[in-house]
Amino acid sequence: MKYSQLLAPTLREDPADAEVISHKLLLRAGYIRRVTSGVYNYLPLGLRVLRNIEAIIRQEMNHAGAQELLMPAVQPGDLWQKSGRWEKYGPELLRFKDRHDHESCLGPTHEEVICDLVARELRSYKQLPMNLYQIQSKFRDEIRPRFGLMRGREFIMKDAYSFHADQQSLNAEYQNMFDTYKRIFTRLGLKFRPVEADNGSIGGSASHEFHVLAESGEDLITHCSACDYAANIERAQSRRATPAGSDSELTEVNTPNVTSAEDVAAFLGADIALLVKTLVYRIEGGPHDGQCVAACVRGDDALQEIKLTRAVQATALQMASDADISDIGGITGFIGPRALSSLVIFDESLRQADGLIAGANKVDTHVTGLNVSRDIRDAQFADLRQTREADGCPRCDGTMSYSRGIEVGHVFELGTVYSEPMEVIFQDQQGKRSVASMGCYGIGVSRLIAAIVEQCNDADGIAWPAHLAPFQVVIISMGKSDACMDVCEKLYHELKQADIETLWDERKERPGVKFKDAELMGLPIQIIIGDRGLENGVVEIRERGRDKQEVAQEAVLSSVRNLLDRE
RNA sequence: CGGGGCAUAGCGCAGCCUGGUAGCGCAUCUGGUUUGGGACCAGAGGGUCGGGUGUUCGAAUCACCCUGCCCCGACCA
Numbered sequence: 001m002k003y004s005q006l007l008a009p010t011l012r013e014d015p016a017d018a019e020v021i022s023h024k025l026l027l028r029a030g031y032i033r034r035v036t037s038g039v040y041n042y043l044p045l046g047l048r049v050l051r052n053i054e055a056i057i058r059q060e061m062n063h064a065g066a067q068e069l070l071m072p073a074v075q076p077g078d079l080w081q082k083s084g085r086w087e088k089y090g091p092e093l094l095r096f097k098d099r100h101d102h103e104s105c106l107g108p109t110h111e112e113v114i115c116d117l118v119a120r121e122l123r124s125y126k127q128l129p130m131n132l133y134q135i136q137s138k139f140r141d142e143i144r145p146r147f148g149l150m151r152g153r154e155f156i157m158k159d160a161y162s163f164h165a166d167q168q169s170l171n172a173e174y175q176n177m178f179d180t181y182k183r184i185f186t187r188l189g190l191k192f193r194p195v196e197a198d199n200g201s202i203g204g205s206a207s208h209e210f211h212v213l214a215e216s217g218e219d220l221i222t223h224c225s226a227c228d229y230a231a232n233i234e235r236a237q238s239r240r241a242t243p244a245g246s247d248s249e250l251t252e253v254n255t256p257n258v259t260s261a262e263d264v265a266a267f268l269g270a271d272i273a274l275l276v277k278t279l280v281y282r283i284e285g286g287p288h289d290g291q292c293v294a295a296c297v298r299g300d301d302a303l304q305e306i307k308l309t310r311a312v313q314a315t316a317l318q319m320a321s322d323a324d325i326s327d328i329g330g331i332t333g334f335i336g337p338r339a340l341s342s343l344v345i346f347d348e349s350l351r352q353a354d355g356l357i358a359g360a361n362k363v364d365t366h367v368t369g370l371n372v373s374r375d376i377r378d379a380q381f382a383d384l385r386q387t388r389e390a391d392g393c394p395r396c397d398g399t400m401s402y403s404r405g406i407e408v409g410h411v412f413e414l415g416t417v418y419s420e421p422m423e424v425i426f427q428d429q430q431g432k433r434s435v436a437s438m439g440c441y442g443i444g445v446s447r448l449i450a451a452i453v454e455q456c457n458d459a460d461g462i463a464w465p466a467h468l469a470p471f472q473v474v475i476i477s478m479g480k481s482d483a484c485m486d487v488c489e490k491l492y493h494e495l496k497q498a499d500i501e502t503l504w505d506e507r508k509e510r511p512g513v514k515f516k517d518a519e520l521m522g523l524p525i526q527i528i529i530g531d532r533g534l535e536n537g538v539v540e541i542r543e544r545g546r547d548k549q550e551v552a553q554e555a556v557l558s559s560v561r562n563l564l565d566r567e
Numbered sequence: 568c569g570g571g572g573c574a575u576a577g578c579g580c581a582g583c584c585u586g587g588u589a590g591c592g593c594a595u596c597u598g599g600u601u602u603g604g605g606a607c608c609a610g611a612g613g614g615u616c617g618g619g620u621g622u623u624c625g626a627a628u629c630a631c632c633c634u635g636c637c638c639c640g641a642c643c644a
Binding site for chain 1: 568573577578579580593594601602603604605606635636637638641642643644
């Protein structure tokens with residue numbers, strides 16, 4: 001490609017609305033342009049990188065025995081009615097009607113469509129297992145798209161769906177995909193970590209996320225210093241020492257105007273861990289839709305909302321208003337678990353606890369000596385607390401620490417959550433009708449572009465791993481003589497012949513401009529050809545970020561090959 | 568959804584407080600000089616000042632409404 005014909009509008013300054021480094025650099029280097037909130041054009045450079053990433057994913061997926069197909073972006077509402085998600089899926093699902101007034105939506109994911117397809121074609125267990133994948137644009141009407149390609153509304157995803165006759169087969173494929181993902185992210189040159197994850201609204205049982213470790217990551221993950229336990233904070237567990245309270249009578253104490261856990265502990269001279277914080281939420285969705293739930297955690301713990309959401313099978317939670325709280329018999333500031341009319345759930349750490357302090361649901365009053373199993377009838381427990389840095393590992397003696405991560409992959413065991421309502425049924429070995437169990441496996445392909453740039457950049461711009469770069473080589477013409485241009489052109493054709501993706505910067509620009517652009521774009525190898533060197537029959541080759549070296553004119557191709565092979 | 572901020576040329580910004588018909592840098596075009604790390608000189612093009620309503624002799628500037636975008640929060644009993 002000749003530079004003068006390439007649409008790669010580079011920007012000298014950071015765009016005002018870009019926050020993270022990948023967003024800034026992808027805009028500045030001419031890889032992407034915004035169309036509307038969370039929706040981007042991939043310019044030629046961006047598309048080339050996307051294709052390079054896709055190629056690796058395809059290779060590994062195919063190698064793992066999956067087969068590629070392509071499903072539609074527009075999906076009929078009927079299928080979503082059938083799976084039950086037309087109601088369950090929130091406003092992220094962009095719905096519309098076509099000219100015939102048929103309910104439709106833009107696919108945020110493709111379980112319904114794949115199940116519909118497979119249900120029609122699947123007859124015998126002999127056809128199983130099978131793993132079908134596609135690389136497709138998805139649309140999710142995110143509340144808050146941000147950080148460029150990191151969280152878009154329209155984005156490109158590789159999603160795979162496997163179908164199985166039995167659990168054992170599903171387990172095997174889950175492991176197969178887990179290993180495949182590790183290979184893919186390793187080949188992409190990423191620092192990543194698989195972590196145990198919450199299943200979210202998609203349902204199912206086992207699930208792991210693959211996170212690229214980066215400061216700008218939107219997720220918080222916690223991992224053990226000693227073993228390989230790692231989990232998303234949304235479901236992470238940990239060991240912590242809880243102080244033993246002493247067994248005592250339930251007693252009301254006067255706590256005038258003292259409301260926060262810190263203040264109550266200080267006021268009563270008690271360990272804050274003996275406080276019970278009671279947080280009230282209004283439940284949206286699920287069997288308790290519209291009701292309130294009171295969640296109790298220790299005074300020094302924070303509630304992990306996702307855990308609570310799961311515990312009450314909700315789709316979302318909203319902090320309760322003061323009015324909601326008084327409706328269930330509580331008083332803001334002095335709320336406690338006793339005698340509330342709502343659902344009350346305690347964190348597991350309160351199960352065997354004595355001498356706790358909680359709000360008394362009376363103005364200016366708390367109770368001491370609370371023992372949950374003694375004083376609360378039919379108490380319900382769940383893991384609700386958020387782990388804290390330096391907690392103990394739940395699996396070994398190690399300690400837990402936090403990192404930020406960008407979720408680039410997710411593998412799920414779905415079981416029959418979708419195949420059952422979608423009637424993905426086959427005849428098993430015994431001749432009986434049986435529901436296929438499923439796994440699903442996603443990779444955020446466009447998000448990967450951002451994640452890679454987050455890890456591969458320096459003061460001059462992007463620094464692509466050579467095999468992902470839009471061009472492996474850029475020829476920078478320095479001289480203005482015809483002879484120099486002839487040499488450049490000849491080399492350009494040679495490299496192209498050799499299947500090396502080459503950009504020839506033949507613009508009438510000053511050298512500095514060409515260097516800056518090449519480095520901003522992150523092209524790994526520069527070949528610098530000027531009149532001065534040509535007098536001695538040499539050209540310069542420089543790997544991005546390294547010192548240049550002189551090479552005889554005839555040896556350029558082999559030198560470039562060597563550099564690329566070393567990758 | 569809640570809170571904050573922004574919207575002026577392709578990009579980055581000033582002008583607004585104190586109303587008088589729009590400016591700077593980069594980019595673009597023309598000519599010239601330059602040419603090993605984002606050149607210089609001279610000239611030129613490009614803006615319904617996000618949209619609407621109002622106040623006023625007069626609105627980028629003041630008021631109200633709308634739209635779009637960015638950031639923060641979604642831990643508080």
